[in-house]
Amino acid sequence: MKGLVxxxxxxxxxxxxxxxxxxxxxxxxxxxxVFTFQLGAFFExxxxxxxxxxxxxxxxxxxxxxxxxxxxxxxxxKTGTIELLLTLPISLAAAVVGKFLAAWGFVAIAxxxxxxxxxxxxxxxxxxxxxxxxxxxxxFLMAGAFLAIGSCISATTKSQVxxxxxxxxxxxxxxLAGLKEVQGFVSGxxxxxxxxxxxxxxxxxxxxxxxxxxxxxxxxxxxxxxIAVFVAATGVVVNMKKxx
Amino acid sequence: MISIRNxxxxxxxxxxxxxxxxxxxxxxxxGEVLGFLGPNGAGKSTTMKMVTGFLTPTSGSAxxxxxxxxxxxxxxxxxxxxxxxxxxxxxxxxxxxxLDFIGQIRGFKGSEKKRKIDAVVERVHIGGVMRQPxxxxxxxxxxxxxxxxxxxxxPPVLILDEPTxxxxxxxxHEVRNVIRELASRGDVNSGRAVVLSxxxxxxxxxxxxxxxxxxKGKVLVDGTPAQLRSMSKYHNAVTLTVIPPLNAxxxxxxxxxxxxxxxxxxxVEDQGVRHVxxxxxxxxxxxxxxxxxxxxxxxxxxxxxxFAKGRGWTIETIAVEGGRLDDVFREMTMRDREPARETxxxxxxx
Numbered sequence: 001m002k003g004l005v006x007x008x009x010x011x012x013x014x015x016x017x018x019x020x021x022x023x024x025x026x027x028x029x030x031x032x033x034v035f036t037f038q039l040g041a042f043f044e045x046x047x048x049x050x051x052x053x054x055x056x057x058x059x060x061x062x063x064x065x066x067x068x069x070x071x072x073x074x075x076x077x078k079t080g081t082i083e084l085l086l087t088l089p090i091s092l093a094a095a096v097v098g099k100f101l102a103a104w105g106f107v108a109i110a111x112x113x114x115x116x117x118x119x120x121x122x123x124x125x126x127x128x129x130x131x132x133x134x135x136x137x138x139x140f141l142m143a144g145a146f147l148a149i150g151s152c153i154s155a156t157t158k159s160q161v162x163x164x165x166x167x168x169x170x171x172x173x174x175x176l177a178g179l180k181e182v183q184g185f186v187s188g189x190x191x192x193x194x195x196x197x198x199x200x201x202x203x204x205x206x207x208x209x210x211x212x213x214x215x216x217x218x219x220x221x222x223x224x225x226x227i228a229v230f231v232a233a234t235g236v237v238v239n240m241k242k243x244x
Numbered sequence: 245m246i247s248i249r250n251x252x253x254x255x256x257x258x259x260x261x262x263x264x265x266x267x268x269x270x271x272x273x274x275g276e277v278l279g280f281l282g283p284n285g286a287g288k289s290t291t292m293k294m295v296t297g298f299l300t301p302t303s304g305s306a307x308x309x310x311x312x313x314x315x316x317x318x319x320x321x322x323x324x325x326x327x328x329x330x331x332x333x334x335x336x337x338x339x340x341x342x343l344d345f346i347g348q349i350r351g352f353k354g355s356e357k358k359r360k361i362d363a364v365v366e367r368v369h370i371g372g373v374m375r376q377p378x379x380x381x382x383x384x385x386x387x388x389x390x391x392x393x394x395x396x397x398x399p400p401v402l403i404l405d406e407p408t409x410x411x412x413x414x415x416x417h418e419v420r421n422v423i424r425e426l427a428s429r430g431d432v433n434s435g436r437a438v439v440l441s442x443x444x445x446x447x448x449x450x451x452x453x454x455x456x457x458x459x460k461g462k463v464l465v466d467g468t469p470a471q472l473r474s475m476s477k478y479h480n481a482v483t484l485t486v487i488p489p490l491n492a493x494x495x496x497x498x499x500x501x502x503x504x505x506x507x508x509x510x511x512v513e514d515q516g517v518r519h520v521x522x523x524x525x526x527x528x529x530x531x532x533x534x535x536x537x538x539x540x541x542x543x544x545x546x547x548x549x550x551f552a553k554g555r556g557w558t559i560e561t562i563a564v565e566g567g568r569l570d571d572v573f574r575e576m577t578m579r580d581r582e583p584a585r586e587t588x589x590x591x592x593x594x
Contacts, residue, residue, distance in 0.1 A: 002318075006348035010334075010341075017336050017377075080332035084393070087296045088349045089322035243255065243299055 003090025007098030008105070015106050024068065028110045031060055036117065048125025053117055054135040054211035058175055058204055061146050066167035068107060069150025070160045072099050073238060078158045082242055096235045100151050107143045111136065131213030138210025141223035142203055146171050148230035155237040158244075171203075174226075178202025245401055245437040246272040246295065251304035252461075253290050264290040266461035267304065274400070275435035277427045279442060279452035279469075283577050287461040288441040289329055292405050295439075296326045308401055322350070325399035329406050331390030335379035339370055339389045342378060343396060350397040364392045368422060384415035391422060402426060404440040408447060420451050427451075445569040448472075459577040473567030474541060476575075477510075482544045483535045484562040486552060487527070488517070496530040499557065503536055506547055510539040531560060 015021040032053065036042045040052030076082040085095055121127045150167040157163050176182050178199045187195045199205075206219040253265040265287040272278050280288045293299040295306045297317040305312055311319040333342055343364070347357040365371050368388040373381055378389060387407070394402060407423065408416040427438045442448065448455045448469050455472050457465040465472060473479060488496040500514035515533040522528035538544045545564055552559050 002351075003349050006345055009348075010337075010345045013341070014334070014336060017341075079335070080328060080330055081334055083293070083298055083328040084326075084332050087298050087321055087324070087326045087328070088346070089318050089351075090349060091318060243293075 001091060001094040001097065003088065003094040004098040004101075007085075007090065007095055008102045011099050011102030012105055015102075020068075020071075021106065024064065024106075025110045025113060028060065028064055029113060031064075032056070032114055032117075035060065048121055048127040050117060050121060050127070050132050050135055051211065053114070054139060054207075057139045057211075058142065058207055061143055062168060062171055062175060065107065065143060065146035066150045066153075066164045066171065068103050069147050069167060070154055070163035072103060072151045073155040073234070074157050074160045074163045077155075077241070077244075078160075082238075086238075086242060092235055092239060096151075096231060096238060100148065100231050100234070103147050103151070104144050107147065108140060111140060111143065128213065134213045134215050135211045137215070138207055138219075138223075141210075141220060141227075142207050145174075145203065145223045145226040145230075148227040148234070149174070152230045152234045152237060155234050155241060174201055175203045178205035245274050245309055246270070246439065247307040248291070248295060249304050249306065251291065251294055251301045251306055253287075253294060253299060254302045264461055265294070265301075268458065268461070268463055269304075270456065270463065270466070272401075272437045272439055274437055275427070276454055277423070277438045277440070277452045279440060279448040279455045280458065281442065281445070281448060281455055281573060282458040283443065286459045286577070288458055289405055290461075291458070292326075292403050292439070292441060295320075296324055296403055297321050298328075322397075323400055325394035325397065325402045327390050327394045327404040327407055329409070331387050331407075333378050333386065333389055333393065336377055338375050338377055339365075339381075339392070340374040342389065343392060346393050346396050352397070360396055360398075364396050367395065367425075368392045369418075384411055384418070387411060387415070387419060388422075391419070395426065400436055402436060402438045404438070406441055406443075408442070408444065416447075420447065423451050427453075445573060448569065457573060457576050464576045464579075465572070469569070470566070472572050473569055476567035476569070476571045477537055478535070478565045478571055479538075479541045479567035480543050481535055481537045481565045481567075482548050482562060483533070483565065484548065484552075485531050485533045485560045487558040487560060488530055488532050489555075489557065496532065499532050500534045502555070503534065503548070503551070506536070506544070506551055508539050508542045508544060508547060509536045511537040513537065526560070535565075 015024075035056035036053040040056065042052055045052065073082070076085060086092065118132060121132070122129070149170055150163070153167045153170065154160075154163040157166075179202070183195060183199055186198055190198075206222055209216060210219055248268055248270040250267050250269050251265060252263065252267050255262045255264055268287070268291055280292070282288050290299065294301045295308065295313060297313050297320050300314065305314050306320075307313070308320045309323045311323065313320045337345070343361045344357070347361055352360055365374065368391050370385060370388050370392060373385055378386060381389070391404075391407070394404065404423070408419045411419060423438060423440065427436055440447075440451070452469060455465070455467065455469050456463055457472070465475070486499050488499045491497050496517060498514075500512045503509055504512045513535040515535065517530050517532045520526075520528055520531050536544055536548060543564075545562075549559065549562070
């Protein structure tokens, strides 16, 4: 895909030329710390693992990922740079994938900066580093899925605020799809198969398995497919909406 | 170099759809600077967006340097330099980073990229602001950054959507100089084709070798600026100021009425009489100015001067008009509103 690398590089460096990167990373690390040590009682548990750390990631991502993804296309459409970008000799796919990967790369940097927690755990005890690695991988994949959804929503509007709010709501639906309450709500009027399908879309239940070290190929394929489908949908939406 | 074939664009679907461009066909050759004229909403931008591959035509196609925009959009985009309307660019980036990004996308590397960027920076004079974020630059500089972006790869085809819109007169002048220079400095063999849209008529006079008027999605006129001017009813019109003789009652004679007697004068527009005090420049008294519109664009100067001389009138100033572009523009683009205006006039007279 010609042009993917320059688009990726421009987009990624774009986060760091503005305060966006700094604000995001500081808040991400701060909240991750608060959740782990205060809400999760990391020390009091007395266990050398990062389960409590990963447990809060879906909730952290619910608000922080849409904040990253909201500008992906809404800003390009608002400022008219979309016309510039899409009249450069690159394919639409290169632009869409390049921008998505940059956002994902940025979140990966933020996630990687939580490494002191890993060091701490290893200093205090003897954790199963395979489980921790699986947790990071699962968290990274889930972030990608949230981002892909957010990217698609961002392409539908010129308003970053709308992109943010709608993304949060849709991500919340995906997260909660597996909870008893949601299942109970839909099972009243939907056939059992449909309820199962809805439940299978739950980010929470799939991520829970991965964060406990259960690397099920099906869960990884699930997140991979969500990413692929929503990135492809982003391309379709961008193409449809670019004239407006 | 650009061949637009019966291209159309319809926005939306069903009864509420809008036909923005309606079967436009155009050929633009190397060395030409084509001015795309038309009122707002005429379809200028939409046509340009289709040629540059941003929008897909509803029907018809455009071929740029032998590449079809529908079949090979990336190929077309690589031979075009395009400045979108309003010259959008990434406000957080510096011109240096922005042009580097464009260079990378255009496939240049290392020293070649640096050479191309240096050359274009030199050409549009933005060397002094290369390290400032684009959002902090003045409008004129932003526009030049946009032009630099479009010209970086020295494209054979340059498409500029309202390149001088919103600039002050000095900036307009500079941008026009750059455009003129570009058109003449293309490859020795092929030259460069430049298409620019505008609704400023002086711009067409200043930089274009050819002008196309478009309204309601259709091409109405296609010719050189001089040809366009000659379509004006003021083409070869004579505007003159005369010292009118006084009649028996001491009142100045209305020379406008007298001039109407000349066979080839179709219409006389009286601009009124004013009184001039005595000065070193000449005697005081009344001066009458009027514009004589010729029948069928026939030159009037000789007829008018001999007519005045024959009656012993003193002509103080006289000028022949080439024609008024804004007049042609209005005439062409308002044509289907004409009946409405006629009725209004008739009603008012009664």
